[in-house]
Amino acid sequence: MRRRARWLKREREEAERVKDRDLFKIVDEVFDSITLGHLYRLYSRKVLRELKGSISSGKESKVFWGVSWDGSDVAVKIYLSFTSDFRKSIKKYILGDPRFEEIPSSNIRRLIYEWARKEYRNLKRMREAGVRVPKPMAVEANIVVMEFLGEKGYRAPSLAEARAALDKDEADRIARAVLDQLELIVCRARLVHADLSEYNILLWRGEPWIIDVSQAVPVDHPNAREFLERDVRNIYRFLEGIAEIGVDEDRLLEELESCAGVA
Numbered sequence: 465m466r467r468r469a470r471w472l473k474r475e476r477e478e479a480e481r482v483k484d485r486d487l488f489k490i491v492d493e494v495f496d497s498i499t500l501g502h503l504y505r506l507y508s509r510k511v512l513r514e515l516k517g518s519i520s521s522g523k524e525s526k527v528f529w530g531v532s533w534d535g536s537d538v539a540v541k542i543y544l545s546f547t548s549d550f551r552k553s554i555k556k557y558i559l560g561d562p563r564f565e566e567i568p569s570s571n572i573r574r575l576i577y578e579w580a581r582k583e584y585r586n587l588k589r590m591r592e593a594g595v596r597v598p599k600p601m602a603v604e605a606n607i608v609v610m611e612f613l614g615e616k617g618y619r620a621p622s623l624a625e626a627r628a629a630l631d632k633d634e635a636d637r638i639a640r641a642v643l644d645q646l647e648l649i650v651c652r653a654r655l656v657h658a659d660l661s662e663y664n665i666l667l668w669r670g671e672p673w674i675i676d677v678s679q680a681v682p683v684d685h686p687n688a689r690e691f692l693e694r695d696v697r698n699i700y701r702f703l704e705g706i707a708e709i710g711v712d713e714d715r716l717l718e719e720l721e722s723c724a725g726v727a
């Protein structure tokens with residue numbers, strides 16, 4: 465207990481120093497002192513030099529534009545809280561995952577840390593399988609640092625935002641590229657994204673990039689088949705609205721189920 469108290473005290477002192485140094489000017493009122501301590505740790509690990517601006521503020525997480533020590537832009541996703549609805553639905557995604565099983569569901573902080581780590585690992589696993597996802601750079605407690613998709617702090621548009629500006633050829637090409645990514649995720653990374661939609665795909669440098677992978681599960685997860693069906697349904701509905709797709713939806717699902725081994 466005394467060790468923990470000392471640790472918390474040190475965290476707070478570190479957080480105060482962060483404020484003193486004015487490194488994270490724009491956000492010091494937004495975060496609790498423990499999150500500030502973790503940001504500071506990313507600073508001392510020479511991962512993150514500066515947090516610049518807010519990109520998105522979701523229910524569970526906020527995403528910021530930051531700058532790394534080598535001067536490149538990074539995206540910093542910070543999980544701040546889990547609503548009780550989210551805590552209920554999260555169970556579906558962590559079934560059978562030993563990392564989560566030992567955490568009591570009342571320990572929300574630990575659940576959040578594991579969730580951030582899960583996003584980092586899923587990004588890594590997809591990236592290694594050749595999926596176009598932002599390069600994961602670090603995870604520290606509730607914070608995931610990754611490659612920034614965009615230019616000078618302006619994030620790339622989602623497919624939902626970009627669709628109106630696409631001409632027909634471009635839309636056909638992108639639809640095919642999205643299906644290629646889906647195949648890589650399932651057949652090579654052996655994961656099911658489980659929240660795939662036009663909002664979680666950004667169009668950057670002419671190609672679709674997959675984001676938001678914390679909830680992705682391995683293909684042998686008990687709900688993988690249900691999630692895969694939903695992913696295919698959602699993305700197919702969007703793609704058929706913008707392009708000619710050479711394959712029908714049932715066929716596509718069958719092919720993916722068969723390479724996932726869930727058919």
Ligand SMILES: Nc1ncnc2c1ncn2[C@@H]1O[C@H](COP(=O)(O)OP(=O)(O)O)[C@@H](O)[C@H]1O
Pocket residue numbers: 519520521522523524525527539541598610611612613614619620622663664675676677
């Ligand atoms: N690596 C990234 N580069 C640029 N923008 C990003 C990046 N990751 C996320 N974003 C932006 O932040 C938003 C929220 O991120 P996301 O991971 O989808 O979390 P959630 O939808 O759970 O809030 C995205 O829709 C996108 O606009």
Ligand SMILES: [Mg+2]
Pocket residue numbers: 663664676
């Ligand atoms: Mg999202």
